[in-house]
Amino acid sequence: MKLFQIEEPDGLPVDPAAPGAAIGIDASGQVTEVAFSIGGNAVMLRDRDGFERVLAVPEPDGDWQGLFEGARLRAERTLARPVTHAVVVLATEPDASLVAKLLHAAEAAGLTVLHFTTADEVLSEEPAAETAATLAEDIAPRPAGTIDTAP
Numbered sequence: 434m435k436l437f438q439i440e441e442p443d444g445l446p447v448d449p450a451a452p453g454a455a456i457g458i459d460a461s462g463q464v465t466e467v468a469f470s471i472g473g474n475a476v477m478l479r480d481r482d483g484f485e486r487v488l489a490v491p492e493p494d495g496d497w498q499g500l501f502e503g504a505r506l507r508a509e510r511t512l513a514r515p516v517t518h519a520v521v522v523l524a525t526e527p528d529a530s531l532v533a534k535l536l537h538a539a540e541a542a543g544l545t546v547l548h549f550t551t552a553d554e555v556l557s558e559e560p561a562a563e564t565a566a567t568l569a570e571d572i573a574p575r576p577a578g579t580i581d582t583a584p
Contacts, residue, residue, distance in 0.1 A: 453515030455573035456508045457565025460490045460500065461524040461552035467504045468562035469512060470570040475563035478511045490524075493531055501542035520548045520569040522561045547572050 457475070459466040465488035467478045480486055488503045501519075508516040519539065527535065527549060539546045547569055557564040 452574045453517035454508065454512055455518035455520070455547065455566075455569035456504065456516055457522070457562045457567070457569050458501075458504045458519050459522040459552075459560065459562035459565060461522045461561055463490055464488060465490055465500055465504060466560060466562035467507050468560070468566035469508060470563070470566035473567055473570070475559065475566040477560065477562060478508050480507055481510065484510070493527075493534075497535055497538035498541045501539045501544050505542055505544055517543065518545050518547050518569060518573045520550065520565040520572070521546055522550050522552055522555060522565050524552060526551055 454469060456478070457468040457470070459468075467488075468475050469478055470476075486503055486507070488500055488507070491497055491500060504519070505516050521535070521539075532549065535549070536546055550565065550568075552561055555561045555564045
């Protein structure tokens with residue numbers, strides 16, 4: 434009988450209090466798009482085959498927590514790492530009561546919203562979710578001990 438041993442990679446254990454990945458969420462249309470960026474290169478995140486889930490954008494008084502949970506789940510399954518922060522693109526500028534509702538819903542879903550923007554403010558050839566992901570990468574908190582290479 435042959436035995437083999439599986440070991441954890443060298444290095445310190447992961448700090449559960451450390452910030453996770455930051456994503457871009459485009460909720461400016463009828464269906465939500467989710468993206469991730471690393472080194473300024475953004476990619477759309479899709480559900481795995483057999484686990485597809487349409488993330489319909491709710492009405493202002495709808496289930497935003499469900500949307501944020503779905504976006505987070507999609508990102509965590511795709512990236513295989515925790516996701517804790519997001520930049521959110523909306524169709525129009527939200528009023529104070531909607532911002533409060535969205536922040537509460539995101540927090541209940543385990544996300545911290547770093548910034549809200551609108552589709553009109555995202556002036557890019559890239560999809561809005563990818564632009565939001567690049568912004569999220571730039572403004573997300575860094576884990577302790579990492580080197581910040583931003584200018």
